[in-house]
Amino acid sequence: xxxxxxxxxxxxxxxxxxxxxxxxxxxxxxxxxxxxxxxxxxxxxxxxxxxxxxxxxxxxxxxxxxxxxxxxxxxxxxxxxxxxxxxxxxxxxxxxxxxxxxxxxxxxxxxxxxxxxxxxxxxxxxxxxxxxxxxxxxxxxxxxxxxxxxxxxxxxxxxxxxxxxxxxxxxxxxxxxxxxxxxxxxxxxxxxxxxxxxxxxxxxxxxxxxxxxxxxxxxxxxxxxxxxxxxxxxxxxxxxxxxxxxxxxxxxxxxxxxxxxxxxxxxxxxxxxxxxxxxxxxxxxxxxxxxxxxxxxxxxxxxxxxxxxxxxxxxxxxxxxxxxxxxxxxxxxxxxxxxxxxxxxxxxxxxxxxxxxxxxxxxxxxxxxxxxxxxxxxxxxxxxxxxxxxxxxxxxxxxxxxxxxxxxxxxxxxxxxxxxxxxxxxxxxxxxxxxxxxxxxxxxxxxxxxxxxxxxxxxxxxxxxxxxxxxxxxxxxxxxxxxxx
Ligand code: BLG
Numbered sequence: 001x002x003x004x005x006x007x008x009x010x011x012x013x014x015x016x017x018x019x020x021x022x023x024x025x026x027x028x029x030x031x032x033x034x035x036x037x038x039x040x041x042x043x044x045x046x047x048x049x050x051x052x053x054x055x056x057x058x059x060x061x062x063x064x065x066x067x068x069x070x071x072x073x074x075x076x077x078x079x080x081x082x083x084x085x086x087x088x089x090x091x092x093x094x095x096x097x098x099x100x101x102x103x104x105x106x107x108x109x110x111x112x113x114x115x116x117x118x119x120x121x122x123x124x125x126x127x128x129x130x131x132x133x134x135x136x137x138x139x140x141x142x143x144x145x146x147x148x149x150x151x152x153x154x155x156x157x158x159x160x161x162x163x164x165x166x167x168x169x170x171x172x173x174x175x176x177x178x179x180x181x182x183x184x185x186x187x188x189x190x191x192x193x194x195x196x197x198x199x200x201x202x203x204x205x206x207x208x209x210x211x212x213x214x215x216x217x218x219x220x221x222x223x224x225x226x227x228x229x230x231x232x233x234x235x236x237x238x239x240x241x242x243x244x245x246x247x248x249x250x251x252x253x254x255x256x257x258x259x260x261x262x263x264x265x266x267x268x269x270x271x272x273x274x275x276x277x278x279x280x281x282x283x284x285x286x287x288x289x290x291x292x293x294x295x296x297x298x299x300x301x302x303x304x305x306x307x308x309x310x311x312x313x314x315x316x317x318x319x320x321x322x323x324x325x326x327x328x329x330x331x332x333x334x335x336x337x338x339x340x341x342x343x344x345x346x347x348x349x350x351x352x353x354x355x356x357x358x359x360x361x362x363x364x365x366x367x368x369x370x371x372x373x374x375x376x377x378x379x380x381x382x383x384x385x386x387x388x389x390x391x392x393x394x395x396x397x398x399x400x401x402x403x404x405x406x407x408x409x410x411x412x413x414x415x416x417x418x419x420x421x422x423x424x425x426x427x428x429x430x431x432x433x434x435x436x437x438x439x440x441x442x443x444x445x446x447x448x449x450x451x452x453x454x455x456x457x458x459x460x461x462x463x464x465x466x467x468x469x470x471x472x473x474x475x476x477x478x479x480x481x482x483x484x485x
Pocket of ligand 1: 331336359384
């Protein structure tokens, strides 16, 4: 009995001491990366400055990676702090620094070399590396065709790794790497014929095609690859686990799809000919009307580039066009709309822009309060084209299908039904060419994105104030014929 009690006492002491020890241990233990981020209230992310990742426009920071990582920071309830690296080697160096950023979000793909420099998240975007050449020049169709060509790629890029690998097989292959350029520069150099070929990822080409009408895909170099975020190699798993859970959720709840749609989804809208034409019109037509877009944008409190995008979709910035249905002018006002907006001459570009801007903001203000931005803007655009009544019908159909009537992604699925009897006979306003507003909105979003990028403050700084800068389109060059499809 005695021995038993003594044992119990000893055990209790031991347990107490161990407990204390563990408790003390916990007190001095380093907080996990995730705890540190939350305590600091800041998520520090390194990226690169490019249209496919992160850039500044007049409304502030934007870009595919930026928006995705901002969602993540918001979920964590912390502030987002973005740092940019000049090249990929620097990006991985920064990530490795003890006091550096904890996450890299820069369209990265894994490679054996990179796996030693960082740990990678679940994938969020599939891309294909593509060999790019200039239209009209000899087109290589396989790796052998790269030999003897002047090739430039980004320093430290996965494309440079691919070329290093190919060089083992084709010793004659020559290429250069540069850390003084970005993807846009590489494409411009191909476009202008300064280099024969470059390698970029499919998403980057998709975003930039519009500025570089002469660049073409020669062939896909290898399989599709996954883009992933990266955390510093020395960190524990806490942040990586949180990142993975976030990316999985973004995949499931449609956040990722929305971003892909916004940045890469409507690239096919323009195609080669459209891209070329848009670049031309940006130089030759927009400057004549830019001041009107800007001044009525100010009056109506709307982004002038959105008005300009509507104007391009409606008339390709031509003030005298008339549609088959008698809708007229740069902003394509119906007679009724023109009258209601006080427009006496629809063919006067200033009046047309004034009336269009006023009408757009009027119908936007009249939309249901439950429709939030950015969807609110897309709904207002659809209403500009098809009328508020038909848009309401499409929202009603969405509700009946248990879709969200406040989300453009859902309502745009319903709009084409307004052209089918089985559906439109159930609606209040009946038949409408419901496919038209879907294309209308998709095109305008694409033009708006492009205008946003070409009128970025940092690019504007390179040219005279008020002028648009279109990389790859030389103002002094005579207009060439649009290339064949
Ligand atoms: C729009 C009107 C809406 C009108 C709808 O038609 O015109 N928008 C403007 O005038 C700015 O006001 O809505 S309603 O008043 O509630 O009925 C529906 O009637 C113009 C559209 C029509 C479209 N373009 C602006 O997007 C057009 O011209 N379609 C015909 C093309 S074609 O003739 O087949 O080539």
